[in-house]
Each structure stands twice: as structure tokens, then as C-alpha cells.
Amino acid sequence: MVSGFGRVFWGRGLGVGRNFRLFFVFLTFSVELVPISHSTLITFPVQLSAKYGPVFTVYFGSKPIVVLCGHEAVKEALVDQAEEFSGRAHMPTVEKNFHGFGVVFANGERWRQLRRFSLTVLRNFGMGKKSIEERIQEEAQFLLEAFRETKGDSEIDQVIGQSRVPAIEDRSQMPYTDAVIHEIQRFSDLIPMDVPHIVTRDTQFRGYTIPQGTEIYPILSTVLRDPSKFKTPESFNPRNFLEEMGQFRKNDAFVPFSSGKRICLGEALARMELFLFFTTILQRFTLKPLMAPEDIDTKPLENGFAKIPPFYQLCVVPR
Numbered sequence: 047m048v049s050g051f052g053r054v055f056w057g058r059g060l061g062v063g064r065n066f067r068l069f070f071v072f073l074t075f076s077v078e079l080v081p082i083s084h085s086t087l088i089t090f091p092v093q094l095s096a097k098y099g100p101v102f103t104v105y106f107g108s109k110p111i112v113v114l115c116g117h118e119a120v121k122e123a124l125v126d127q128a129e130e131f132s133g134r135a136h137m138p139t140v141e142k143n144f145h146g147f148g149v150v151f152a153n154g155e156r157w158r159q160l161r162r163f164s165l166t167v168l169r170n171f172g173m174g175k176k177s178i179e180e181r182i183q184e185e186a187q188f189l190l191e192a193f194r195e196t197k198g199d200s201e202i203d204q205v206i207g208q209s210r211v212p213a214i215e216d217r218s219q220m221p222y223t224d225a226v227i228h229e230i231q232r233f234s235d236l237i238p239m240d241v242p243h244i245v246t247r248d249t250q251f252r253g254y255t256i257p258q259g260t261e262i263y264p265i266l267s268t269v270l271r272d273p274s275k276f277k278t279p280e281s282f283n284p285r286n287f288l289e290e291m292g293q294f295r296k297n298d299a300f301v302p303f304s305s306g307k308r309i310c311l312g313e314a315l316a317r318m319e320l321f322l323f324f325t326t327i328l329q330r331f332t333l334k335p336l337m338a339p340e341d342i343d344t345k346p347l348e349n350g351f352a353k354i355p356p357f358y359q360l361c362v363v364p365r
């Protein structure tokens with residue numbers, strides 16, 4: 047995958063025929079060789095996008111990959127042409143274990159059935175005797191036992207207090223906490239290049255024909271940092287999700303779970319867990335860094351398929 051980014055062809059602005067297939071012939075004359083390492087894997091498409099625009103093609107060996115950058119291009123593909131862009135790319139590194147089974151790597155009718163089945167199971171699980179919310183609340187309480195006792199941040203104190211465990215319906219009354227959690231997910235940008243897709247049929251996109259089976263990389267990172275959608279895309283700022291008067295503001299460029307037909311199947315569960323764990327911990331503890339917050343290095347340890355956050359040391363002070 048890394049060496050795959052080596053040969054780069056493209057040019058929206060090159061003025062060649064607007065047919066994807068023609069590019070390969072013509073563009074062998076305009077090859078760029080770009081050395082990259084795993085630490086520059088994500089900055090690489092960002093740099094190319096600055097030069098060639100939001101949609102371009104790179105070659106992984108001899109395989110063309112269409113890269114989509116920024117909110118508009120990703121939304122046009124994954125949402126407006128959801129069916130066409132809903133295929134999953136063949137990934138040799140995981141194929142050995144999955145053999146095309148499982149929702150994430152399946153395609154066609156098998157994927158449709160597995161996805162429907164998994165969603166039903168998750169929903170039924172939520173409606174069971176002991177709901178998902180109760181299970182997460184219980185887990186969060188176990189987590190607390192690892193630390194132990196007392197108070198938290200003002201919104202948590204006002205809405206939840208100290209006498210009961212946080213519940214998911216508290217979220218709508220806690221816009222600041224909700225904004226902080228959204229900003230953590232936006233800023234940490236866990237899966238920067240999404241899980242690769244393919245187009246399920248010959249597809250017309252922005253005037254180009256993308257042949258069936260072509261791999262598509264929606265660069266979620268560039269959506270989560272799209273300057274046209276966020277006030278301060280490069281810095282951590284919960285105000286990215288708040289109105290002037292402090293109400294929570296939805297943003298359709300918030301895509302850590304991707305979007306369209308392949309959107310993360312566990313989104314609702316993951317968001318519930320994040321809210322309940324986060325509020326349960328802050329209800330009981332104040333988390334203090336061991337150095338000035340501006341000196342904390344947030345650069346990920348690994349920056350490839352997933353961004354692995356660095357290790358932090360912090361003080362967990364009972365409230």
C-alpha cells in the first residue's frame with residue numbers, strides 16, 4: 047500500500063479527454079515519482095489535492111485508485127451516488143483472514159444480507175431485557191472502580207449531578223459536552239483514508255467515466271478538516287460544533303464513521319459508548335495533564351490506515 051502511492055498520474059486541469067480510460071495512456075508522460083513513508087501516507091493525498099484538485103487518480107503499482115478529497119467530492123460520491131460507490135475494495139492484507147466474509151469486506155448480495163442481519167441483531171440487542179445503554183452504563187461503572195470517587199465539569203454537574211449515572215437522553219441537554227466529543231472524534235481522525243471502496247458499475251462522476259471495479263479512496267481526513275465546513279479546521283476547538291449562543295450545531299462534514307451505504311454499522315453504539323464513558327469518568331474525576339496543555343504533543347504515533355494516538359500521562363483526581 048505504501049509503495050503503491052509511488053507513481054502518480056493525473057490532471058483535472060490537463061485538458062485531456064474527460065474519459066478516465068484515456069488518462070492512463072496520455073498521462074504516462076506526466077508521471078510524478080513521490081517517495082513516501084507510512085508517516086507521510088495521509089499528508090501525501092492532501093498535498094496532491096492542493097495541486098490537482100479534489101478528485102485525482104494515483105497508481106498503486108499498476109492499479110488505478112481514484113482519490114476523493116474534501117466534503118463536496120466525498121458527499122457527491124458516497125451520498126449522492128451512494129449505490130454506485132457502495133462496493134468494497136479487495137484488500138489482500140485482510141483477505142487471508144476474512145475470505146470475503148463479514149460485513150466489512152463483503153460485496154453484492156452477501157453484503158446486503160449481512161448488513162441487514164447485523165443491523166437487526168444490533169437493534170434487537172438494544173431492545174432486549176437489558177438494553178445496550180444499561181450495559182454501557184454498567185461497564186462505565188466498572189471502569190470507575192479502577193480509579194475511585196467524587197465530582198466534575200459544570201455541564202455534567204448541572205444536568206446529571208452526582209446522585210445518578212449518566213443516561214443517553216442527557217446528551218440533548220449537554221451541547222458543550224456533545225461538541226467536545228464531536229471535536230475529539232473530528233480532531234483525532236481515527237480512520238483518515240476510510241476503508242477503500244469500489245464502484246459497483248461504470249460510473250459517471252464529475253464528467254468522468256470511472257470503470258466498474260475501480261478502487262475509490264474517500265479521504266475522510268480532508269472532510270474532517272475541510273476549511274469550508276469548519277471554523278478552525280487545524281486546531282482543536284469544540285466551537286466547531288457550537289452556535290454562537292452555545293447550542294449544538296450539526297455539521298454534515300462530521301464523517302469519522304464515513305457516510306452513504308457503507309457508513310459504519312456500529313455508529314450509534316460507538317457514539318453511545320463515547321458519551322456514557324466520557325460523562326461517567328468526568329462526573330467523578332478531574333483529569334489533569336502533567337504539563338502545560340499547549341506543550342502536549344498530539345501527533346499520532348502511527349498515521350496510516352488508522353491514526354494511533356500517542357500515549358499520555360495524566361493525573362486522575364477524584365472530585
Ligand code: HEM
Pocket residue numbers: 134149150151161236237240241242302303304305307308309310311312313315316
Ligand atoms: C469510534 C469508533 C468507530 C469508528 C471511528 C468507526 C469507523 C468506521 C469507518 C470509517 C468505516 C468504513 C465505512 C466505509 O466503508 O465507508 C466503518 C465500517 C464498519 N464499522 Fe465502524 N467504526 C467505529 C466503531 C464500530 C463499532 C463499535 C462497530 C460494531 C458494533 C463497527 C462496525 C463496523 C462495520 C460492520 C463496518 C462495515 C460496514 C459495511 O461495510 O457495510 N464500527 N467503521
